[in-house]
Amino acid sequence: MTSPLQRKLKIAGPTAITANRLADGVVVWLTAGGGWSLSIGEATVATTAEEVQRLLAIAQSDENTAVGAYAARVALTPEGHAIPVNLRERIRVGGPTITPAASPARAA
Amino acid sequence: MYVHDAFDRTFLQERVAEFRDQVARRLSGALTEEEFKPLRLMNGVYLQLHAYMLRVCIPYGTLNSTQLKALARVARRYDRGYGHFTTRQNIQFNWIKLAELPDAMAELAEVGIHGIQTSGNCIRNTTTDAFAGAARDEIEDPRLYAEVIRQWSTLHPEFTYLPRKFKIAITAAKHDRAATRVHDVGLRLRQRDGHTGFEVMVGGGLGRTPFIGQTIRDFLPKEDLLSYLEAILRTYNLGGRRDNIYKARVKIQVHEMGPEAFAEKVEAEWQAIRDGALRLDETAISAIADRFVNPDLPPLADHPPELTAALAEPAFARWHANSVAPHKAAGHAIVTLSLKPVGGPPGDCTADQMDAIADLADRYAYGEIRVAHEQNLVFPHVRQKDLPALWKALDAIGVATPNVGLVTDIISCPGLDYCSLANTRSIPIAQKLTERFADDARIADIGRLHVNISGCINACGHHHIGHIGILGVEKKDEEFFQITLGGKGNSKARLGELIGPAIPESEIVDAVERLVETYLELRTSPQETFIAAVERLGIEPFKERAYAPR
Ligand code: HEM
Numbered sequence A: 001m002t003s004p005l006q007r008k009l010k011i012a013g014p015t016a017i018t019a020n021r022l023a024d025g026v027v028v029w030l031t032a033g034g035g036w037s038l039s040i041g042e043a044t045v046a047t048t049a050e051e052v053q054r055l056l057a058i059a060q061s062d063e064n065t066a067v068g069a070y071a072a073r074v075a076l077t078p079e080g081h082a083i084p085v086n087l088r089e090r091i092r093v094g095g096p097t098i099t100p101a102a103s104p105a106r107a108a
Numbered sequence B: 001m002y003v004h005d006a007f008d009r010t011f012l013q014e015r016v017a018e019f020r021d022q023v024a025r026r027l028s029g030a031l032t033e034e035e036f037k038p039l040r041l042m043n044g045v046y047l048q049l050h051a052y053m054l055r056v057c058i059p060y061g062t063l064n065s066t067q068l069k070a071l072a073r074v075a076r077r078y079d080r081g082y083g084h085f086t087t088r089q090n091i092q093f094n095w096i097k098l099a100e101l102p103d104a105m106a107e108l109a110e111v112g113i114h115g116i117q118t119s120g121n122c123i124r125n126t127t128t129d130a131f132a133g134a135a136r137d138e139i140e141d142p143r144l145y146a147e148v149i150r151q152w153s154t155l156h157p158e159f160t161y162l163p164r165k166f167k168i169a170i171t172a173a174k175h176d177r178a179a180t181r182v183h184d185v186g187l188r189l190r191q192r193d194g195h196t197g198f199e200v201m202v203g204g205g206l207g208r209t210p211f212i213g214q215t216i217r218d219f220l221p222k223e224d225l226l227s228y229l230e231a232i233l234r235t236y237n238l239g240g241r242r243d244n245i246y247k248a249r250v251k252i253q254v255h256e257m258g259p260e261a262f263a264e265k266v267e268a269e270w271q272a273i274r275d276g277a278l279r280l281d282e283t284a285i286s287a288i289a290d291r292f293v294n295p296d297l298p299p300l301a302d303h304p305p306e307l308t309a310a311l312a313e314p315a316f317a318r319w320h321a322n323s324v325a326p327h328k329a330a331g332h333a334i335v336t337l338s339l340k341p342v343g344g345p346p347g348d349c350t351a352d353q354m355d356a357i358a359d360l361a362d363r364y365a366y367g368e369i370r371v372a373h374e375q376n377l378v379f380p381h382v383r384q385k386d387l388p389a390l391w392k393a394l395d396a397i398g399v400a401t402p403n404v405g406l407v408t409d410i411i412s413c414p415g416l417d418y419c420s421l422a423n424t425r426s427i428p429i430a431q432k433l434t435e436r437f438a439d440d441a442r443i444a445d446i447g448r449l450h451v452n453i454s455g456c457i458n459a460c461g462h463h464h465i466g467h468i469g470i471l472g473v474e475k476k477d478e479e480f481f482q483i484t485l486g487g488k489g490n491s492k493a494r495l496g497e498l499i500g501p502a503i504p505e506s507e508i509v510d511a512v513e514r515l516v517e518t519y520l521e522l523r524t525s526p527q528e529t530f531i532a533a534v535e536r537l538g539i540e541p542f543k544e545r546a547y548a549p550r
């Protein structure tokens, strides 16, 4: 079972905190200011377990904005912005890899 | 169709009002997430990878055209213009906003449908044969008993917090189209000495620890259906493992105790309650039966000239061969609408298609639609003379792919494209397989072959009972797939056997094709189906070829 929701916290490399927005489930990322961004590029990135725990605590104290917060492994661009490393986060960031049955334009 | 009474209608309206209030309190922060989550789950609302998902219950898979139009409206207004029909005869909407859920639910309640009992550790929607009430091989319409079970189980106070979810399936036909042996309880209608009753199976299930259900009673008189089910649920509710979520299903209890010991406990409990309030007398059964409005089928003859003439056309004949099943009334037929177009996600249906299907149901099928557990739709009652016109109309909206029961009629769970528990994607594998096997003549030659795909061990895509089962596993962020062979979900249900190590995503379609080619070479004749060949030969010859270097 690889759902990050069920894994023990083991930090190996850059990690960002992500959750789903309460109102509509849209994927959001915790920013350095303690707010939430729709863009993974604006996520604050931690590399130690202590730092990740601290950010998770901030995220979890804001459950009226975003729910189900967890630590996600990310990679960094040369400029230091987070990008997804695994398929799960790529799909959360980019949407389903399939075109659903002739759906109208995808919402942003 | 079962017609709801005033009690059901009031109940649903009150339930929507209650949920509207809960959502408002959650959005205002008055309810915490921990408090709200169980409440939303009791109404079928999940949080998926990137949105909320609403699972709507379609009791025993029966819809009328008005209800299908309401589903279309919800898909259009509150979602992205489509819905996904599931293996449990339900429909899921993948993109609904929390704040809009109460409105969507209110629209559904208007036509008597809802998401209650589609989630959580309660007795879930009872599923049955999609051909119920129409099949030539059935004893009686099993939906009557599914409705009896619905009325008993809905919000049953004693069984609202079970150790884990509980699924019941019921069939009344010789050919089990409801996969009763892989449900927590499977019921098979039988007749003995002029009496109607049930064979009762318990402890079937797929998931992480799959089991085939064991018969604990050969014949349960129909009057005793509810008291016996209550005795089973009590035995489970008390003895089921609440300490470990992976061991909490009744299948584990039955396996750990042994079916005989489980049956003894059930019988002992049952003796104490069998003559009590749950006994079903004829008046109770006929009161429910009276609320089922079945179409008056006119007396017609089989093989009308319109049909005979159309069968000369190869494309129609091909569709007719796999999508049309015999009806118990002469001159009628059962038609399966394939939701498995080449390249499309299995089970998806657009709002426009739903509307068109509802109109066609009114015109050609007495306004009745069924959801089949293979993620297709069914028109249970169609006049044979209308088949050629219906075929053209279905084809025009993309639901007449002639692949029902064939290799591209794939069952697939949502997988990682939507599901937060997934290891891998599953829909794209199904799409690639349908593209590989896009040739209608080729798949007709391959014949009956069920391919089932799940994106993780929870087995929502029933991979264990696919003739070819595909299970997604993840290794170091890469998608791999295990293949099982020889599973089946009918009355002789058995679990597929793993053929070997998992195969990378890039090779899975080739591997499946090699399995199919091996079958074509080894079958004794085109009459020997894939599953029969696997049963005769074992998995060895297939296994060698699946991994053969190219
Ligand atoms: C997308 C959200 C879904 C989630 C989170 C989900 C979750 C689960 C889980 C956790 C189980 C295992 C339960 C257990 O064994 O105790 C399960 C079983 C099952 N699910 Fe889903 N599921 C989802 C969608 C679906 C869909 C779309 C279908 C139908 C296509 C489906 C059909 C089933 C069935 C038939 C089982 C029973 C397998 C068994 O016998 O144990 N699920 N689901």
Ligand code: SF4
Pocket: B413, B414, B415, B416, B419, B420, B421, B422, B423, B424, B454, B455, B456, B457, B458, B459, B460, B461
């Ligand atoms: S089988 Fe796994 S991946 Fe597929 S829907 Fe079920 S929980 Fe999700």
